[in-house]
Amino acid sequence: MSRTTFYRTSIVLNVLLFMAAALLFLRRPEVMPVAETAPVEEMIPAPRPRATKPAAARFPDAASASDQRRWVVDQLRLMGVPNRVLGRIVLDDLDWAWNKRGGEVSLQTHGDPDTMAALKLENASSLDSEMRAALGEEGFLQWDHENMQREANRGRIPLSTAEAERTYGLWKQLQKRELELKKAVVKGDIDDADAADAFARAASEYELQLKGLLGEARYAKSQGLDELEAATLWQNLAQVNSSDSQFQALLNSQKSWNEQRAALDKQFQGGESQTAYAAQIKALDAAREEEYRRVLGDTVFETLNKQQDASYNQMKKHQALWELDDSSINSVYGTMKYYERTAEDYQAQARALEADGRPVDWNAVSKNLEQFARETEQALQDHLGKDRFDRMARNGVFQLGSRDLSAHVKPSQ
Amino acid sequence: MNNEFRRNTSLLLNIFLGITVVSLVMQRRVSEPAIYSDDGGFAEFHTVMAHTEVEDEGTFEPVAERSLPDYAAIASPSERRRLIIDQLRAMGAPNELLGRVARVDFEMEWERQFAACSGDMEKLAAVQLDMNLSKDAEMRAALGEEGFRQWDRNYMLWEAMSTKVDVNQAEAGALYSSKKKLQQRLLELDKARLNGSMDDAQITEAIDTAYAEFHGTMKDVLGTERYAKSQQMDETFVKDSFRHQLAKANPTDAQFDALFKVETEWNKARMEIEEQFQGNTFSPEYGEKLRALDALRDAEFQTVLGEAAFDALRKSEDPAYVRMKKFQGAWGLDERDLDFIYDTMGDYHKGVESYQAEVLARQAKGENVDWDSVTRNLQASAEAAQRALQERLGQESFSKLQRNRVLRWASLASSPLQHGSPQAP
Numbered sequence: 032m033s034r035t036t037f038y039r040t041s042i043v044l045n046v047l048l049f050m051a052a053a054l055l056f057l058r059r060p061e062v063m064p065v066a067e068t069a070p071v072e073e074m075i076p077a078p079r080p081r082a083t084k085p086a087a088a089r090f091p092d093a094a095s096a097s098d099q100r101r102w103v104v105d106q107l108r109l110m111g112v113p114n115r116v117l118g119r120i121v122l123d124d125l126d127w128a129w130n131k132r133g134g135e136v137s138l139q140t141h142g143d144p145d146t147m148a149a150l151k152l153e154n155a156s157s158l159d160s161e162m163r164a165a166l167g168e169e170g171f172l173q174w175d176h177e178n179m180q181r182e183a184n185r186g187r188i189p190l191s192t193a194e195a196e197r198t199y200g201l202w203k204q205l206q207k208r209e210l211e212l213k214k215a216v217v218k219g220d221i222d223d224a225d226a227a228d229a230f231a232r233a234a235s236e237y238e239l240q241l242k243g244l245l246g247e248a249r250y251a252k253s254q255g256l257d258e259l260e261a262a263t264l265w266q267n268l269a270q271v272n273s274s275d276s277q278f279q280a281l282l283n284s285q286k287s288w289n290e291q292r293a294a295l296d297k298q299f300q301g302g303e304s305q306t307a308y309a310a311q312i313k314a315l316d317a318a319r320e321e322e323y324r325r326v327l328g329d330t331v332f333e334t335l336n337k338q339q340d341a342s343y344n345q346m347k348k349h350q351a352l353w354e355l356d357d358s359s360i361n362s363v364y365g366t367m368k369y370y371e372r373t374a375e376d377y378q379a380q381a382r383a384l385e386a387d388g389r390p391v392d393w394n395a396v397s398k399n400l401e402q403f404a405r406e407t408e409q410a411l412q413d414h415l416g417k418d419r420f421d422r423m424a425r426n427g428v429f430q431l432g433s434r435d436l437s438a439h440v441k442p443s444q
Numbered sequence: 445m446n447n448e449f450r451r452n453t454s455l456l457l458n459i460f461l462g463i464t465v466v467s468l469v470m471q472r473r474v475s476e477p478a479i480y481s482d483d484g485g486f487a488e489f490h491t492v493m494a495h496t497e498v499e500d501e502g503t504f505e506p507v508a509e510r511s512l513p514d515y516a517a518i519a520s521p522s523e524r525r526r527l528i529i530d531q532l533r534a535m536g537a538p539n540e541l542l543g544r545v546a547r548v549d550f551e552m553e554w555e556r557q558f559a560a561c562s563g564d565m566e567k568l569a570a571v572q573l574d575m576n577l578s579k580d581a582e583m584r585a586a587l588g589e590e591g592f593r594q595w596d597r598n599y600m601l602w603e604a605m606s607t608k609v610d611v612n613q614a615e616a617g618a619l620y621s622s623k624k625k626l627q628q629r630l631l632e633l634d635k636a637r638l639n640g641s642m643d644d645a646q647i648t649e650a651i652d653t654a655y656a657e658f659h660g661t662m663k664d665v666l667g668t669e670r671y672a673k674s675q676q677m678d679e680t681f682v683k684d685s686f687r688h689q690l691a692k693a694n695p696t697d698a699q700f701d702a703l704f705k706v707e708t709e710w711n712k713a714r715m716e717i718e719e720q721f722q723g724n725t726f727s728p729e730y731g732e733k734l735r736a737l738d739a740l741r742d743a744e745f746q747t748v749l750g751e752a753a754f755d756a757l758r759k760s761e762d763p764a765y766v767r768m769k770k771f772q773g774a775w776g777l778d779e780r781d782l783d784f785i786y787d788t789m790g791d792y793h794k795g796v797e798s799y800q801a802e803v804l805a806r807q808a809k810g811e812n813v814d815w816d817s818v819t820r821n822l823q824a825s826a827e828a829a830q831r832a833l834q835e836r837l838g839q840e841s842f843s844k845l846q847r848n849r850v851l852r853w854a855s856l857a858s859s860p861l862q863h864g865s866p867q868a869p
Contacts, residue, residue: 090541107515
């Protein structure tokens with residue numbers, strides 16, 4: 032090749048290489064945008080990959096399930112996957128393996144309850160060590176502390192490092208005791224009732240120690256019951272646009288109801304005088320209802336009641352499908368409420384008579400109630416037409432008849 | 445500038461540009477996903493990585509220059525899942541594991557939306573539906589088309605079969621598409637439930653229809669025998685379960701065959717009664733027919749097995765007896781105590797059953813029933829049995845049995861005479 036040809040070839044090659052480089056540079060993969068503010072739990076630095084046992088670059092096909100889990104965790108951790116996600120992946124893998132094994136054992140033993148209970152317990156007992164093996168000590172502790180916060184500090188009160196450590200210790204101790212008792216039951220060393228008593232004692236001791244550590248007020252807050260109560264009430268009142276002062280007044284009323292109800296339950300713990308218990312509960316409910324009505328006003332109170340009624344909600348939801356207008360819905364709702372109140376009052380009268388020592392013909396009471404249910408049903412059918420009535424009945428909108436006449440059961444809350 | 449210098453400069457520029465192009469090509473390859481190969485496995489993903497074996501631990505040390513995605517720096521959950529899955533796949537992780545990682549990450553992405561519902565069931569159902577509706581697309585994006593199909597098909601087939609039966613490629617494909625159709629229909633029905641366009645009764649009916657169609661397809665694809673096996677309804681499985689149930693009686697092959705025939709006929713007759721009294725199970729006639737059927741079966745079992753083996757079998761089927769055997773030591777009971785309790789409670793329950801049947805029959809005839817007296821009689825019967833047990837076992841053992849609810853006592857409150865019956869007094 033002459034010098035001139037060599038030079039020309041080199042120039043052409045330079046132009047081509049320059050164009051290729053420019054093209055590759057312009058079409059290089061984009062850099063991903065950085066996420067905005069990360070949530071607090073993600074800001075907690077994930078435990079570092081273990082220096083002593085670095086992750087393998089290839090998936091260890093022949094390794095044990097436990098080592099394979101550790102491998103995945105190490106690789107994902109290197110990619111910055113947060114510890115809580117790693118914990119969930121490991122837990123999911125363990126659950127899958129346990130379910131698979133449970134299915135096999137169940138087939139072999141035809142679901143023998145003792146064998147299945149022992150297997151379940153074996154899994155629960157190995158959970159910590161499996162999680163520790165997969166996440167490493169630091170990762171395990173971070174994951175387990177989060178579990179403790181979720182269970183023992185539902186109210187998420189701030190805890191000092193020392194308090195968090197001590198709470199964690201107490202919580203683990205209770206967990207250990209529970210496992211010991213379950214093991215003893217599976218082995219037949221103690222029975223279920225004794226195990227339940229022993230666990231109740233351990234739980235009560237745990238509660239006392241936690242109260243001692245945090246103080247009564249912070250302990251109560253850590254249980255998150257106030258927040259739960261407020262959230263439930265807030266949700267119930269959401270659709271009636273109550274004011275802040277109404278919300279607060281009703282929250283106070285609800286707290287007072289809770290306290291009085293707990294006192295009544297304690298007072299009648301022995302199961303004696305169910306009629307008196309039922310009467311007091313009824314009075315307590317009526318007082319709360321009256322307070323709600325006073326705070327919200329009649330109209331809003333009625334609206335709130337409707338919105339909490341399952342049948343009313345069902346009718347509203349399927350209003351178009353069942354061809355119901357608002358007036359029909361209100362009419363059916365009103366009829367059902369009238370039926371419920373009347374039937375309840377009638378039963379209460381019969382129980383009061385019996386409590387006074389006067390004879391009650393329960394057969395006649397039942398027949399009267401049945402008759403009343405049939406009349407109510409007929410009125411609803413006349414109003415709605417047979418097809419629509421049947422359709423709504425098939426969907427369980429009308430709860431009529433078959434009332435429980437037993438005076439032996441506490442009314443449900 | 446002389447010609448020699450220009451030639452040299454051009455040559456150097458050739459070399460420099462060549463190196464630049466090669467390094468840009470390498471950089472692109474590192475960020476490309478792995479390619480699914482035709483043979484069903486995942487093609488090797490060539491990154492600039494190497495490993496050195498740590499002899500004592502049998503583990504591998506990654507090279508520091510490994511190019512890894514940074515989870516926290518990738519705003520799009522779909523994108524970060526894809527990058528992570530690609531990396532794990534390149535390292536040879538099996539598809540099932542990749543599916544698990546992608547699914548868990550996807551589910552956790554929805555946690556905040558679930559928490560924001562504050563326990564409101566309607567809102568929770570709506571979020572759950574949104575999550576379910578987007579799941580396939582997200583899993584497909586993370587695993588790639590082939591990876592997704594493999595993962596999803598395995599899961600769908602696992603879900604469809606209680607016992608795994610062998611299927612060929614075409615059958616697996618047919619079952620998968622039928623299961624996906626069912627899944628799609630259930631999602632539509634969930635949506636209809638949420639927006640109120642169908643009521644609960646219509647939805648239940650539609651679900652039954654969808655399942656019937658799916659099982660029909662399964663039967664067509666697998667044939668009767670394999671279908672029955674996949675649903676644990678084949679004779680081998682049923683016989684095996686029955687043999688396990690009879691283990692305490694230790695029957696011979698001939699006895700087993702005879703009992704299996706009795707059991708099959710009993711099941712058939714029982715189903716006929718259930719069908720006949722559908723929605724009317726509080727009728728006295730229903731109870732009577734069931735009792736007669738059970739008595740007939742028991743008599744035939746006793747004839748085939750002999751009294752002692754039959755007795756051992758019935759005890760092994762009684763949860764209270766099994767529990768007493770387990771805690772025998774803790775409750776201070778010997779074998780004769782166990783037999784005494786079993787017999788006493790058996791007599792008590794037989795008495796209560798026949799009394800209840802008698803009362804129901806009187807009520808059905810339109811006679812007035814004195815419920816106070818019924819309660820008193822039931823109470824008296826329970827007290828008599830309790831006294832007998834207390835005397836025999838002593839207060840401590842008796843209390844333990846009571847505290848653990850081993851002994852069941854009939855009361856008016858829990859009697860079918862009082863609850864849920866259209867003819868309730």
